[in-house]
Amino acid sequence: MKENPIRSLPGIPMLLVLLAAIGFAIRLIVASAGSDSPVMLIGGAVVAVLASFCLAGLYMVEPNQAAVLSLFGKYVGTVKDNGLRWNNPFFAKRKVSQRVRNFESGKLKVNELDGSPIEIAAVIVWQVVDSAEAVYNVDDYESFVHIQSESALRAMATSYPYDQHEEGQLALRSHAAEISQHLQQELAERLADAGVQVRDARISHLAYAPEIAQAMLQRQQANAIIAARTRIVAGAVGMVEMALAELQKNGVVNLDEERKAHMVSNLLVVLCGERATQPIVNAGTLY
Numbered sequence: 001m002k003e004n005p006i007r008s009l010p011g012i013p014m015l016l017v018l019l020a021a022i023g024f025a026i027r028l029i030v031a032s033a034g035s036d037s038p039v040m041l042i043g044g045a046v047v048a049v050l051a052s053f054c055l056a057g058l059y060m061v062e063p064n065q066a067a068v069l070s071l072f073g074k075y076v077g078t079v080k081d082n083g084l085r086w087n088n089p090f091f092a093k094r095k096v097s098q099r100v101r102n103f104e105s106g107k108l109k110v111n112e113l114d115g116s117p118i119e120i121a122a123v124i125v126w127q128v129v130d131s132a133e134a135v136y137n138v139d140d141y142e143s144f145v146h147i148q149s150e151s152a153l154r155a156m157a158t159s160y161p162y163d164q165h166e167e168g169q170l171a172l173r174s175h176a177a178e179i180s181q182h183l184q185q186e187l188a189e190r191l192a193d194a195g196v197q198v199r200d201a202r203i204s205h206l207a208y209a210p211e212i213a214q215a216m217l218q219r220q221q222a223n224a225i226i227a228a229r230t231r232i233v234a235g236a237v238g239m240v241e242m243a244l245a246e247l248q249k250n251g252v253v254n255l256d257e258e259r260k261a262h263m264v265s266n267l268l269v270v271l272c273g274e275r276a277t278q279p280i281v282n283a284g285t286l287y
Helices: 011-034 037-059 131-136 141-157 178-194 210-250 257-272
Strands: 056-063 065-071 074-078 083-086 092-097 101-104 110-112 117-130 198-210
Touching: 011 037, 011 056, 011 083, 037 056, 056 065, 065 110, 065 131, 074 131, 092 131, 110 141, 117 141, 117 178, 131 178, 141 198, 178 198, 210 257
Parallel strands: none
Antiparallel strands: 056 083, 065 074, 065 092, 101 117, 110 117, 117 198
């Protein structure tokens, strides 16, 4: 089922013509009161009934709105001309808004790729682009959009981990643009049959479920501490290597392996310690 544009007549001229016809019919009926012939009375009544019936063909189309017309259950066409319009009075008319709309899904509780329960919600921006498909391909296109959006959000959330564990891995928390694009593509495939175009889809809420939130926070803190310690140790080792190389290069002092080990140990304690170290002056000998 595809949208088929159909012509319609301007409503205001048709309204004036029909009102004039009704006025003429009333005049005939009044004039027939002084005549013995029923022709004028019957003619006036017929004109009045037909004109009144034709008034049912008038309908209003607002900007960014479409009127889907059908005749005894058969799709006839779609009118998108704004203002007061007129078509066959036998046509059934169903109006469909083609404005850009958005909604925020409820907070869904799902398991991400690693199996941890999370809460996730998204904002979906959508628009009806084919009124015929929206009316005839699905029962209720608004309800269809809401249900399919939540289904697509659940499917997307189970495809990615919450946090990035490996280099180059996509994660819900760290790759918002890529995740939004995936969600938009998923929604576009599901809503294409309903004549709906998804203009944007973005995650509006993302968090661990309350029952594991504290444990996940501790894990994140531990990962942050390990990452910081790793960087500190790597920097400290580089500084120790540089210090030993400079001492040997300038010939300041000749260190044997045991003195080097002792110096390395002291430098690492100074550089990697969380608190400021207190120097101890050795008045004797290392041996």
